[in-house]
Amino acid sequence: MTLLVAETLGIHFGGVQAVDDVSFAVETGRIFSIIGPNGAGKTTLFNLISGIYRPNTGRILLAGEDVTGLPPHRLAAKGIARTFQNLQVFYGMTVIENVMVGRHLREERRLVPAMLGLPSVTRQNRATRKKAHEILAFVGLDERIDEPAGALSYGDLRRLEIGRALALEPKLLLLDEPAAGCNPVETAELIGLVRNIAEQGVTIVLVEHDMRFVMQISDRVLVLDGGRMLAEGSPEAVRQNPEVVAAYLGRHGAREAGYARG
Amino acid sequence: MRALLSSRWTTLGLLCLVIAALPLVFPSGYYYRVAALVWISAIAAVGLNIFMGYAGQVSLGHAGFFGIGAYAVAIGPARFGLNSWLCIFLGVFLSAALAWLVGRPILRLRGHYLAIATLGLGFLIALVLANEARWTGGPDGTAVPRLTIAGARLMEPVTWYWISGGLLTLGTALALNLENSAVGRALRALHDSEIAAALAGIDVARHKLRAFVIAAVYASLAGSALALFDGFITPDAAGFLRSIELVAMVVVGGIGSTAGSIVGAGLLVTLPQILAVFVEYEQIALGLIIMVVMIFLRRGIVPSARRLIVRRAP
Ligand SMILES: Nc1ncnc2c1ncn2[C@@H]1O[C@H](COP(=O)(O)OP(=O)(O)OP(=O)(O)O)[C@@H](O)[C@H]1O
Ligand SMILES: [Mg+2]
Numbered sequence: 259m260t261l262l263v264a265e266t267l268g269i270h271f272g273g274v275q276a277v278d279d280v281s282f283a284v285e286t287g288r289i290f291s292i293i294g295p296n297g298a299g300k301t302t303l304f305n306l307i308s309g310i311y312r313p314n315t316g317r318i319l320l321a322g323e324d325v326t327g328l329p330p331h332r333l334a335a336k337g338i339a340r341t342f343q344n345l346q347v348f349y350g351m352t353v354i355e356n357v358m359v360g361r362h363l364r365e366e367r368r369l370v371p372a373m374l375g376l377p378s379v380t381r382q383n384r385a386t387r388k389k390a391h392e393i394l395a396f397v398g399l400d401e402r403i404d405e406p407a408g409a410l411s412y413g414d415l416r417r418l419e420i421g422r423a424l425a426l427e428p429k430l431l432l433l434d435e436p437a438a439g440c441n442p443v444e445t446a447e448l449i450g451l452v453r454n455i456a457e458q459g460v461t462i463v464l465v466e467h468d469m470r471f472v473m474q475i476s477d478r479v480l481v482l483d484g485g486r487m488l489a490e491g492s493p494e495a496v497r498q499n500p501e502v503v504a505a506y507l508g509r510h511g512a513r514e515a516g517y518a519r520g
Numbered sequence: 521m522r523a524l525l526s527s528r529w530t531t532l533g534l535l536c537l538v539i540a541a542l543p544l545v546f547p548s549g550y551y552y553r554v555a556a557l558v559w560i561s562a563i564a565a566v567g568l569n570i571f572m573g574y575a576g577q578v579s580l581g582h583a584g585f586f587g588i589g590a591y592a593v594a595i596g597p598a599r600f601g602l603n604s605w606l607c608i609f610l611g612v613f614l615s616a617a618l619a620w621l622v623g624r625p626i627l628r629l630r631g632h633y634l635a636i637a638t639l640g641l642g643f644l645i646a647l648v649l650a651n652e653a654r655w656t657g658g659p660d661g662t663a664v665p666r667l668t669i670a671g672a673r674l675m676e677p678v679t680w681y682w683i684s685g686g687l688l689t690l691g692t693a694l695a696l697n698l699e700n701s702a703v704g705r706a707l708r709a710l711h712d713s714e715i716a717a718a719l720a721g722i723d724v725a726r727h728k729l730r731a732f733v734i735a736a737v738y739a740s741l742a743g744s745a746l747a748l749f750d751g752f753i754t755p756d757a758a759g760f761l762r763s764i765e766l767v768a769m770v771v772v773g774g775i776g777s778t779a780g781s782i783v784g785a786g787l788l789v790t791l792p793q794i795l796a797v798f799v800e801y802e803q804i805a806l807g808l809i810i811m812v813v814m815i816f817l818r819r820g821i822v823p824s825a826r827r828l829i830v831r832r833a834p
Contacts, residue, residue, distance in 0.1 A: 308719055334721035346716035348709045350776065359709040363721035365702035369730060372704065375697030383700060426721060 260322075261286040261461045262430055267306055267316035276302040278485040279315070284430075284478075289452065289462045291472045291493075294482035295505070300465040301343055303482070304432050307463075308340050309333040320430065335363055337429030341419040341436060343465070347407050354403040356418055357390035360425025390425060397421040397451060413444040417451070424455065431455065433464040437471050449475055473497065481505070528696035531779045535692055539685040543678075552677035554793055559684035560745045562785035563691050565769040566778055567738020570695055572767070573776035574704060575731040576711030577627070578635045581642020582766050585615040585736040587649055587758020589743030594664040594753050595655055604667045608744045612737050619736035620729065627728045642763050649755040661754030664747045680749045687745065688782070691738060695778045698734075707731055708776075739766075772813055774820025783821050787813075 262284040269277050277299045284290040292300050305311045307318060309330040317326045320336055328336070339360075348356050365386060371379050394400040397417045402409065410418060416436055423431055436452070437445045445468060452475060456462050466472050472479060472493070479496040481488040489499045496502055542555060564586055571577050592611030596602040602610070626637040650659045657663075666673040674680065698704045706727045710717035714724050747753040756762065765788055773784025791809060795802045817824035 310715060310718075330715070330718035331721050331723045334719055338719075340719055342716065346713040348712040348716065350708055350712050351705070355705060355708075359705050359717070359722075360720050362702055362706055362709075367702050367706070369698075369703060369734075372701035373694040373698045375693070375700075379697070379701050382702070386702070422716075422720065 259286045260284070261320065262307070262463070263317075263319040264303075264307070265317045265319070267303070267313050267318070269302060269306060269311055269314050275485050277306065277313075277482075280482070280485075280487055281316075282480050282487075282490055284461055284463060286429075286461050287456065287459050288477040289456050289464065289475055291476040291479045292463065292465045292482060293467070293469070293472055293479060293496075294488070297484075298482040299485040300482055301434055302485075304340060304434050304463075304465065308338055308432060334426060334428075337426075338432065339423035339426040339428035339430070340432035341416070341423055341434055343434040343438065345412075345415050345419060347415050347418060349406070349408045351407060352404050353399065353407050353410065353418060354387060354390050354394060356407050357393050357421045357425050358386050360393075360422040361386045361389060363426065390421075393421045393424050396424070396454075398447065413440045416440065416448075420451065420455075424460075428460060430461045430463065433462065433466075435465055435467060437466060437468045445471060528693075528700065531696060532689070532693055534779070535689055535782065539689065543681070549677060552681040554790060556677055556680040556684045556749060557746075558786050558789045559681070559688040560742050560749065561766075561769065561789050562782040563684070563688050563745070564739045564742035564766055565773070565781035565785045566688070566691050566695050567735040567742075568766050569770045569776065569778060569781040570698065570707070570738075571731045571735035572770050573778075573781070574699060574707040574711065575728055577728060577731065578631070578638065578767075579642075579732070579735065579763075580635050580639040580760075580767065581645070581763050582638070582735065582739055583758050583760075583762035584642040584645030585619065585739035586743035586746075586762065586766075587645055587755065588615045588618070589740030589745075590664075590747035590753045590757050591649060591656060591662075591743075592740070593667075593744045593747050594657075594662050597665040598662070599655065604665060604748065608741070611740045611744050615736040615740035616733050619733045623729045623732040624725075627725065627732060639760070639763075642758070642760060646755050646758040646760070649758055656755070659755060661752055664751050664753055666751060667748045674748070675751065677749075680745075684745055684749070687741065691741075692778055692782065699778070703727065703730065768810060772810060772820055774822040774824070777820065777822045780820050780822035787821070 260283050264280055264282050267277055267280045280303060292303065294300055306313050309328050312327045317324055320338065325333060325336060348359060366378065366382055391400060391403065394403055397420055399414060399417050399421060407418060420436065437448055440448060449471060452462060476493050478491065479493050480490045481496060481502050483505050488505055489496050489502050546552060568579065568582050571579055589611040592614060593604050593607045596607030596610060597604050622641055626634060629637050649656050666675050668674065706717065706722045709720065710722060710724050710727060718724050743757065746757065769784035769788050770781050772787060773782065774780025791806055792802060795805045798805050813821065
């Protein structure tokens, strides 16, 4: 079954065509990776799928439903969650509160009961906290739950964002460079975590520069360059695609080109 | 220690204790009046903190809603023969309706733009109050008929001390409950990242509007209380300086902290009284104290004090 379909998506900012005629489909429960050099339009594509930008052309279908142009909070309600390349942590809150925010849609949100502090609200707070605790345990962050979020290391903050996204119980999880800034040990743990999430039936689309990460974990890979699709296929096929190799050799560091060739 | 200090029961318990115990140390009846003024300002500050501290927005025109509440209980009974109690609710309703109507377009603005838009709103309300002399008595102000309960007129400072103290306790309890709910978490989340909040499913525009309306309601109630207590009101109550004073209470006490808003109100209401001995240097001294507090206690009084205690504790 297909969960996400992007049809001829395009958006431009002034003269810059950041995403240009991009189409792809993601099967339910799979890990789909998007790679490409800096400025290729990967984050912009995520911003389109998560409703932060409205596309100039094309459509987005989620489980067959046209969700193009819906605002982010409506898309969240439809089961799209994401993390951010440049962290968007709620620094004024504790670690566990960050994840509790992710339960927003599962919570009673009427104003009057909240202000009166009715027993139902107290009960709900307890349930939300319990669930958030479970999620933090799942992402491996259940030790410092009541500390301010800012006390966490960079790698832990990335996990915290994943935890917050999972709290939504999403169908589709978008991860924008989850391994950026992580050391090799953290990256290895992250690969395990992403696999675990996918095993629970969550469809994952991820953007990543770490080629080993991408090649190990992905069911399919999409290569963007200058906003356009360069290639799409299995990791094997993409790795051997001469255009991809050329693009990486031409404009990107030799390090990644080395990974791309295996 | 951290848990105890941040518990809402600690804040609420301390507040009740202070309200109950203060009269024991009052040397004269005059102190009831000052304390009642503190409680009344604190009600408005606690409300504004929901908008500014929880949700991270800014309003430089909040005294406008204070003015609406004040003039509702002045104009309603005097010109239309309406019951004063009813007029308190009319003021709240008017303030909430205006906040909702105006909030929808202006809360899309951010930062400086929102500040200027709310500033404009405050000016507009103060201007109407000053210019519609036929209704409001103009810049010279107007008398406010006293509130009565079972035939007794409420005008003694002692009476108002307990009324405003009770109202503040209630307002504080509601604000603290809100902070610890899904709605409160949504407000604090959008404070830090609107994008991440939206992607967690939070309707950001709706929640900002909620916070704005709640803050307007608190201010309106405080305005009604002040007018009924003083028996007289001028458009200055809705003016720019009052708006800035409210913001200063929230910030000096510690933005985001409900207890801080009350402490800030206490400081900004009592300091001018204490500093009055310096006669013409009063304003300078006040300004200096506020600056020094902000330089040394950057997060505001209450959060800074809390950090100090947590660090000292074993
Ligand atoms: N809001 C915006 N306004 C103007 N230009 C934008 C905006 N967002 C993205 N762009 C431009 O679109 C292009 C694609 O940017 P994007 O952030 O999507 O790249 P990316 O593939 O995520 O790169 P990186 O690997 O560095 O994260 C860039 O040229 C960028 O400057
Ligand atoms: Mg990017």
